[in-house]
Amino acid sequence: MEINVDKLAQEAIDQINQRIKNLKHLNIVIVGKTGVGKSTLINSVFRENLAETGIGKPITDEVRAITKADFPLTIYDTPGFDLGAHKQEDLLKEITNLIHQGVSSRDINKMIHCMWYCINTSSSRVEQEEIDWIRDFAKENRITEIPIIVILTQAVPKKDARVMKEYIEAQNLDIVKVVPLLAIDKDYDEEFVYQAYGCDTLIEVMMHALPDELHDTLQNVQIANLESKKKYSEGIIAASVAAAFGEGFAPIPFSDAALLVPTQVGMIAGITAVFGIDVSKSFLTAFVSSTIGGAGATVLGKTIVANILKLIPGVGTGIGGAISGATAGLLTTALGMAYIKIMEMVYKGEMTKEQLMGDDGKDTMKRIFKDELKKKK
Numbered sequence: 144m145e146i147n148v149d150k151l152a153q154e155a156i157d158q159i160n161q162r163i164k165n166l167k168h169l170n171i172v173i174v175g176k177t178g179v180g181k182s183t184l185i186n187s188v189f190r191e192n193l194a195e196t197g198i199g200k201p202i203t204d205e206v207r208a209i210t211k212a213d214f215p216l217t218i219y220d221t222p223g224f225d226l227g228a229h230k231q232e233d234l235l236k237e238i239t240n241l242i243h244q245g246v247s248s249r250d251i252n253k254m255i256h257c258m259w260y261c262i263n264t265s266s267s268r269v270e271q272e273e274i275d276w277i278r279d280f281a282k283e284n285r286i287t288e289i290p291i292i293v294i295l296t297q298a299v300p301k302k303d304a305r306v307m308k309e310y311i312e313a314q315n316l317d318i319v320k321v322v323p324l325l326a327i328d329k330d331y332d333e334e335f336v337y338q339a340y341g342c343d344t345l346i347e348v349m350m351h352a353l354p355d356e357l358h359d360t361l362q363n364v365q366i367a368n369l370e371s372k373k374k375y376s377e378g379i380i381a382a383s384v385a386a387a388f389g390e391g392f393a394p395i396p397f398s399d400a401a402l403l404v405p406t407q408v409g410m411i412a413g414i415t416a417v418f419g420i421d422v423s424k425s426f427l428t429a430f431v432s433s434t435i436g437g438a439g440a441t442v443l444g445k446t447i448v449a450n451i452l453k454l455i456p457g458v459g460t461g462i463g464g465a466i467s468g469a470t471a472g473l474l475t476t477a478l479g480m481a482y483i484k485i486m487e488m489v490y491k492g493e494m495t496k497e498q499l500m501g502d503d504g505k506d507t508m509k510r511i512f513k514d515e516l517k518k519k520k
């Protein structure tokens with residue numbers, strides 16, 4: 144059985160596009176007084192510099208929708224908001240209406256999935272009206288049960304933030320969590336800079352608060368927690384391997400080893416979507432040819448396995464040159480782990496996609512894949 148590297152890369156691109164298109168649309172409402180740091184937070188947590196695209200499209204007097212074409216996230220922002228007696232009530236009504244509209248659509252893409260209520264920590268004291276607003280909203284929300292996360296913005300010094308967090312927790316509000324954070328580094332004086340922190344925790348809290356069907360989307364749009372992306376990607380590998388090569392996998396002969404490939408393509412597509420990185424067909428061609436593809440443009444399943452098995456100490460083929468589910472799983476896991484490492488390098492800017500497509504880059508990819516294979520036994 145022959146695999147054509149070019150066709151394989153195209154197949155991967157198609158599946159990536161399909162994955163991205165199928166991502167459910169995530170909708171988050173952000174409430175907080177003007178200047179607390181909502182826009183700064185949005186830009187730190189999500190790719191695409193969302194909040195820079197302007198103040199967003201007016202939805203109601205107080206609420207603006209921020210989104211981008213082909214981007215599976217809408218932020219309902221409340222820019223310039225100040226809690227004054229009637230404004231407070233207006234906002235509550237507007238948001239409640241928005242939530243009810245979403246619910247009656249019965250379409251997950253149109254529902255509100257979460258609320259971030261932002262309080263500025265440097266105001267040193269939580270005002271009663273903020274607590275009251277959250278309590279009133281939680282009452283309206285008793286049936287809809289939108290998870291409410293209270294975010295303490297600009298939460299330095301940490302000691303002050305801790306006091307504020309404890310104070311809010313003691314109010315017995317119906318909220319998921321209080322998350323203190325500093326979205327971007329802050330100068331204290333010339334000698335001291337507060338380091339940004341906490342956006343990664345916010346992602347973790349969101350992963351717990353959101354339904355499973357929105358996890359792919361959250362990972363795709365977030366840029367605040369690399370560890371979470373990696374862990375989630377490892378879950379995709381484990382699930383792919385278990386589904387394809389788990390119990391009941393009939394050992395396949397060497398010559399049919401290309402049967403591994405569809406699983407591997409799906410896995411690569413899933414991981415790419417998690418990283419939210421735009422990859423080209425040439426990039427995937429470079430990856431495939433540096434790993435399972437060997438040197439030529441056309442590969443035989445047999446060559447793939449024969450070459451790769453040499454790299455795994457202690458793993459051979461079964462009777463009659465068949466490979467077992469365990470071996471197929473090892474290969475696939477190594478390929479997936481290598482791909483995560485490569486995505487991580489691009490994500491961190493350690494190597495560009497263009498560099499990876501060059502000779503040095505291909506050598507790097509080859510080395511990473513071999514190292515992953517050697518880890519298995």
Ligand SMILES: Nc1nc2c(ncn2[C@@H]2O[C@H](COP(=O)(O)OP(=O)(O)OP(=O)(O)O)[C@@H](O)[C@H]2O)c(=O)[nH]1
Nearest residue numbers: 177178179180181182183222223325326327328329
């Ligand atoms: N250093 C630092 N500055 C921050 C942070 N968050 C907010 N700021 C600053 O606080 C100011 C207000 O932040 P914004 O993000 O515009 O506040 P906002 O909540 O979007 O305000 P409105 O859009 O008016 O409702 C800006 O000058 C930010 O630079 C942070 O995490 N670190």
Ligand SMILES: [Mg+2]
Nearest residue numbers: 181182222223
């Ligand atoms: Mg703003």
